[in-house]
Amino acid sequence: MTTTAAPQRHPDPERLAAAQAVLDDLPSAWARSTFTVHDPATEEMIAAVPDASVEQALDAVAQADEAGRQWAGSPLRARADVLRSWYERLLESGEELALLITHEMGKPLAEARAEVAYGADFVRWYSEEAVRPHGDSRDLPAGGAQLLTRRSPVGLSVLITPWNFPLAMATRKIAPALAAGCPVIIKPAALTPLTTILAVELARQAGVPEGLVKVVTTSSASAFSEAVLRDPRVRKVSFTGSTSVGSALMRLAADNVLRSSMELGGNAPLLVFDDADLDRAVNGAFAAKMRNGGQSCIAANRMFVQDGIADAFLEGLTEKMSALVVGNGLNDGIGMGPLIDDRAVATMSRLVADATARGAIVETGGVEFDGAGHFFAPTVLSNVPNDAEVAQTEIFGPIAAVQRFRDEDEALALANATELGLAGYVFTESLDRALNVADRLETGIVGINQGVPSNAAAPFGGIKQSGLGREGSAEGLEEYQNIRFYNIARRATR
Numbered sequence: 001m002t003t004t005a006a007p008q009r010h011p012d013p014e015r016l017a018a019a020q021a022v023l024d025d026l027p028s029a030w031a032r033s034t035f036t037v038h039d040p041a042t043e044e045m046i047a048a049v050p051d052a053s054v055e056q057a058l059d060a061v062a063q064a065d066e067a068g069r070q071w072a073g074s075p076l077r078a079r080a081d082v083l084r085s086w087y088e089r090l091l092e093s094g095e096e097l098a099l100l101i102t103h104e105m106g107k108p109l110a111e112a113r114a115e116v117a118y119g120a121d122f123v124r125w126y127s128e129e130a131v132r133p134h135g136d137s138r139d140l141p142a143g144g145a146q147l148l149t150r151r152s153p154v155g156l157s158v159l160i161t162p163w164n165f166p167l168a169m170a171t172r173k174i175a176p177a178l179a180a181g182c183p184v185i186i187k188p189a190a191l192t193p194l195t196t197i198l199a200v201e202l203a204r205q206a207g208v209p210e211g212l213v214k215v216v217t218t219s220s221a222s223a224f225s226e227a228v229l230r231d232p233r234v235r236k237v238s239f240t241g242s243t244s245v246g247s248a249l250m251r252l253a254a255d256n257v258l259r260s261s262m263e264l265g266g267n268a269p270l271l272v273f274d275d276a277d278l279d280r281a282v283n284g285a286f287a288a289k290m291r292n293g294g295q296s297c298i299a300a301n302r303m304f305v306q307d308g309i310a311d312a313f314l315e316g317l318t319e320k321m322s323a324l325v326v327g328n329g330l331n332d333g334i335g336m337g338p339l340i341d342d343r344a345v346a347t348m349s350r351l352v353a354d355a356t357a358r359g360a361i362v363e364t365g366g367v368e369f370d371g372a373g374h375f376f377a378p379t380v381l382s383n384v385p386n387d388a389e390v391a392q393t394e395i396f397g398p399i400a401a402v403q404r405f406r407d408e409d410e411a412l413a414l415a416n417a418t419e420l421g422l423a424g425y426v427f428t429e430s431l432d433r434a435l436n437v438a439d440r441l442e443t444g445i446v447g448i449n450q451g452v453p454s455n456a457a458a459p460f461g462g463i464k465q466s467g468l469g470r471e472g473s474a475e476g477l478e479e480y481q482n483i484r485f486y487n488i489a490r491r492a493t494r
Helices: 013-024 054-072 076-092 094-105 109-129 168-180 194-205 221-228 243-255 278-294 307-322 342-357 408-415 431-440 473-478
Strands: 034-038 045-050 136-139 145-153 156-160 184-187 213-215 234-240 259-263 268-272 300-306 361-364 379-382 399-405 423-427 445-448 481-489
Touching: 045 094, 045 194, 054 145, 054 156, 054 184, 054 213, 054 221, 076 094, 076 109, 076 168, 076 194, 094 109, 094 194, 109 168, 109 473, 156 168, 156 221, 168 184, 168 194, 168 234, 168 473, 184 221, 194 213, 221 243, 234 243, 243 259, 268 278, 268 408, 278 300, 278 307, 278 399, 278 423, 300 307, 300 408, 307 361, 307 379, 307 399, 342 361, 342 379, 342 399, 399 408, 408 431, 423 431, 431 445, 473 481
Parallel strands: 156 184, 156 234, 184 213, 234 259, 268 300, 268 423, 300 399, 379 399, 423 445
Antiparallel strands: 034 045, 136 145, 145 481, 361 379
16 A cells, blocks of 8 residues: 655745735625634634624625616626626636635645636636527417517525535626526635635626625524525525535425525446546546545546456556645645545545445555644545445545446446436447447436536536536526516417
């Protein structure tokens, strides 16, 4: 077994000073009470943010609702221009945003910069979609009337985002809401609220009207949801997070029959067939597993590799994982930062212990690092039995759990044996097999010979208990629109 030692270097002082300057400039909406945000690489406090009460959250609802009345009637081009300006400001402030992402969430600075580009792309996309609302006109088949379909804003939208992609998850929800004409309440995760605060401040500077997008930071997510989703002014909820929390939010949303978009848990299978290009399969599996240190809902969770290529694949993946340099993401050359908190580290240790007790072999990693920060070594497990916890649960960390299979039917049976269906991956050089397997996978997203399928132009979302609704593409705009039709009587002409 090999492990990758965590570097003991300290963050670059100039970079830390730049990140702190960003924090010092953050607007403070409330001062009554606060909660703290910590750097997962050092466990040091980096900011205190307002801890909104239920009353303050409902006041934000009132402000957003009032601002939304005028925004809903604004010209499509005006909305598009504001979104385009926001996109440009996000790029101009890209380095500050990246530093903030790394500082509060932990991912390496290179990955944080990639998230800025990815997150900003949603704003650019919806600045272009804003002027394409997709209504149409058609004749009634029986004659005598014309049907006119129109799109209107669904109304005040409550957006609840996770901690793992603090910019991209915010822009992926806010941008289509604004493009459709909806006001927004956004509640970022308490672990990583700072990036969202800065992003929304940039939106305000870009021309988003005061009060139209309200950020509510709170340490009590359940009290916030209970109050806000019962407010009759709210018409939409969009949530990204665990299936259990999503299910609870849907029960709350049912009382007021709210439009709901739920991007929930994942248990992504990755299938590598004997005829796969080995280098492409190893690199793709590595990307699918280790983006964000495995802390991604579409991370490759269960790797199924056909017998004929399994040994070579395992050797290649182990080599790449063991070469990763782990440490503070503000340093140069870091391949993986910390996990988000000590609970995540404890979960990784428990999963490895359970798997090895059942016969799995640790090819690399499998250990925590001593000292400050929430670090766990990139880990490859081989010979993983299907009843191990790591093969049955969403890992959300840097453990690659590899199982072998004999044929296509066995692989698909294993892949689909879960109540979750967000993403899946297929590696093969056969076009027929790629499409046939993709069709049979019970997931909303399939990466074929690639490990990073997400794109602003694609409809992101899952099936089964991985949620409902889509984000991105034209489908993402429809989530914030009501579809209405007018039946217009026509006089017969001679």
